[in-house]
Amino acid sequence: MRIAMVGLGRMGANMRTRLRAREIDVVGYDRDPSVRDVDSLESMVDRLGPGPRIVWIMLPAGVVDDTLARLSPLLRGGDVVVDGGNSRWTDDAPRAGRLAARDIGYADCGVSGGVWGAEGGYGLMVGGAQADVSAIWPVLEALVPEDGSGLVHAGDVGAGHYAKMVHNGIEYALMEAYAEGYELLAAGSPVNNITEVFDAWRSGTVIRSWLLDLCTEALRADPGLARITGWVDDSGEGRWTVEAALDAAVPVPAISASLFARYASRQEDSPAMKLVAAMRHEFGGHPVHDAG
Amino acid sequence: MRIAMVGLGRMGANMRTRLRAREIDVVGYDRDPSVRDVDSLESMVDRLGPGPRIVWIMLPAGVVDDTLARLSPLLRGGDVVVDGGNSRWTDDAPRAGRLAARDIGYADCGVSGGVWGAEGGYGLMVGGAQADVSAIWPVLEALVPEDGSGLVHAGDVGAGHYAKMVHNGIEYALMEAYAEGYELLAAGSPVNNITEVFDAWRSGTVIRSWLLDLCTEALRADPGLARITGWVDDSGEGRWTVEAALDAAVPVPAISASLFARYASRQEDSPAMKLVAAMRHEFGGHPVHDAG
């Protein structure tokens, strides 16, 4: 089996490697000549066989639609495009509609596992019509762990990215949970052995998890986390999760708290807290900290 | 009428002034010779008349019990002690019990109004037995606004400080509300006129309040709050409010968020966010910000 892949950044390149190791031939295209197999989308498509063709898109969400506009004229009825990137789920249905007008199938695939998935296999959540998902199933099976676990057809178009979005929302709150616990151990507690506590938690406890494994490794590599600052970025999916919650009237206090903590981590100073300090000064004569 | 007052810090001294202006004579004692009327607790008590005596304590919560231990031997049955400071409400009942053993009355009085109360009158929430509260009622009436508003006998011993504690919990969340709104206006919004917006909100709107008046004054004095940093202290009452909520199983998400925002405002760097950054680096190879 041979498929095309557009986008060979860290994730795309790793997936190409994993697929090739499992008898799925990949013709990869990227803007960067040093990583690509072919020089153009045209050449890429030409290198695929005569039957229904599969094109896996692995690009930042912001450039997917432009790429599809250039790609779809090269495709024909029966072909299937998979968006394996981090697109917003609400973009999937309009996109699938445009492709369906030319009888091209579409599936959206949320991919989890980060840099570790290359070796151990990724977790995949797929959305799309049954026929399209069936067509790409062998590819999906080659990407997930050897035992076939970690793969789900979550629903119709959009369900894959929706499930991945929620996955990331959960991930934010899980990370916040361990982080709050860490700070409680670090701040004036009787525990003098934080790394060992995290390590011990990995076995036998209710809170054992892969993220806890990572915490322990990070703490072993940098005890006290002295070499890192508490500056944390966030990606679209965390925000989209909260927006989906707003739309569906679902309370998500822990997920939103996790996101807000990241926002705050990136502020030099908080405008909100400036006003609180100013109010306290106004009503109580409380001392304020002068800037500069 | 003449009463004794122990503790002549900013609040105590202001209250003495207000009482004296309203025909309540005050004999004040303080550690600081420059502000006190008498040199000792003994002299202070001696200066009171023969009838039931009233001693108003206006001290930091941490030294009230020591002061009462020194004061109560100087008092006799029928006297009444008022704690007008920021004691924790759970301290009131044991304290009243110790005094009751010597037939000395006790009332707890939460005082709101900050430095502004000196002129306009304070808001007072009183707890205690009816007889004790009646005995001090003229004093309370002299402290509140001229029209007699702002005064409530909230319940038995402890109710005054409890009501004041809740008042402060509400205050924290009100301040946080305006502060979050301020930051939303300051961060990339189409509003180019923040101070004027705050000023306009003071009239006709649902959110008008005294705190909004203070916000506006602060913004007028320092547009953009350039001269202040977002470092905010917190007092015991905010924490006690959340602890009372924990004990009573009452959800207080806004009050606790307000308190946590203050905690975060005082951190150079967040240990929790360090761990989140470290986790992201472990699973995704996301770049981290090196310390130093």
Place this chain on the structure above:
Amino acid sequence: MRIAMVGLGRMGANMRTRLRAREIDVVGYDRDPSVRDVDSLESMVDRLGPGPRIVWIMLPAGVVDDTLARLSPLLRGGDVVVDGGNSRWTDDAPRAGRLAARDIGYADCGVSGGVWGAEGGYGLMVGGAQADVSAIWPVLEALVPEDGSGLVHAGDVGAGHYAKMVHNGIEYALMEAYAEGYELLAAGSPVNNITEVFDAWRSGTVIRSWLLDLCTEALRADPGLARITGWVDDSGEGRWTVEAALDAAVPVPAISASLFARYASRQEDSPAMKLVAAMRHEFGGHPVHDAG
């Protein structure tokens, strides 16, 4: 001066009344024949004078664009449309652009004050170009309190609705603040006099506000709030505030908590809490509450 008004629901009708009492003639149109002055948009526009015409739209956000599509062909260069409803601020710029193509001005006006504004005057936040805002200024002045307060030109197109949106976000958190405090007084506290405590807080304290006045009135009318259930709706503006915060990376823990509390108030049962109960049962054998 004579203006047109489209939409004569509770708010529109009240505003028409207030304007007429202040020498601003209003020609009102509504779908409902029983409240309108004219039978069609055409008649409404015809009734305005020859000079630049002002049309005030007071409609639900969802029908504004359709109405504008029908209305704008009836208008000419120099006329000004005001959207005084609760439109999302991000809709203002595109809308203004469409009208500008025909040289018609546009201003967005956030209106606060609820049913009370009819008598005391509304709070108004206006966005738009200086010329358009100047054209409607006499109308705005007639709507706000007599002393001219409560009125601000907040910025360019969109700034009025943005400021109103933030106003509502603040409002949600203010209400939550008092509500959490109320529950703390109601749940096993020593305070036996909740309504009186709220009333006393209205004077002299840091937390006095118009919303606190309303709380007191509500508690007087229904002590213990026995006649009401804790089911609370939310409008678009609260959600938009949180979405604006997500877009601008502004932490809004108190505002979002207020919104989530409303969401939860409308749930018969919480799916999230079902899963938590199920997990506890799985790992600890903790008893669960059977449905039905």
Place this chain on the structure above:
Amino acid sequence: MRIAMVGLGRMGANMRTRLRAREIDVVGYDRDPSVRDVDSLESMVDRLGPGPRIVWIMLPAGVVDDTLARLSPLLRGGDVVVDGGNSRWTDDAPRAGRLAARDIGYADCGVSGGVWGAEGGYGLMVGGAQADVSAIWPVLEALVPEDGSGLVHAGDVGAGHYAKMVHNGIEYALMEAYAEGYELLAAGSPVNNITEVFDAWRSGTVIRSWLLDLCTEALRADPGLARITGWVDDSGEGRWTVEAALDAAVPVPAISASLFARYASRQEDSPAMKLVAAMRHEFGGHPVHDAG
């Protein structure tokens, strides 16, 4: 080796079984005659050997001190008491001090793993002086998983219960994270296959964990969780975690949100939301839902 165990509830009885299977003889005492090995604390202590004796307490936190008061006269210098129950960590140091006055050692041991630990081994976090912890080390090794993992000497007296408390705080937030994600999948999402999504997440993803395994089992057993209600209890440790955070000025928004969600899950109606509904009715004439 032979030790004594006081308290043979579900946890204590399971631990006795696990210890006996690993060559640690246990003499168990409980109020309940049907589960105990001896009829009194005296008999229990008598059955231990002549050397330093180990007594493992596995009782509800509320009765530990009374039991120790009865037990300690039966012990002698060099003996060691372990509290393996869910005591508050702040109780450990005073307790250790009382025992130390009689030269009796003390260790506090947090135990995680629920009903599953009996078979797979528990996670144990121990606090105490090195000599005391060394004395009980063979017992601890028999309780943790076969490979010796899951065991940590976390620090001095109190550190074991502190670490366990934080563990439970983290646990609350982890559970809330999955629960919020679940509700997002259940509420109007395109995902029609929630149980399969949870199952797939167990492999290859960033959010895989033991709690996720439990979620999946719960969803398999009761798809849609139709047979359970969202009523969730909380134990002391969650509350103590937030109190420890308050004392140490550590922001814990996710952990506190998890706790508040549980509080809300047990309310028939929310007093706070009643007041919000009442306020909305006052200012906007918004309809309210009448009680009954």
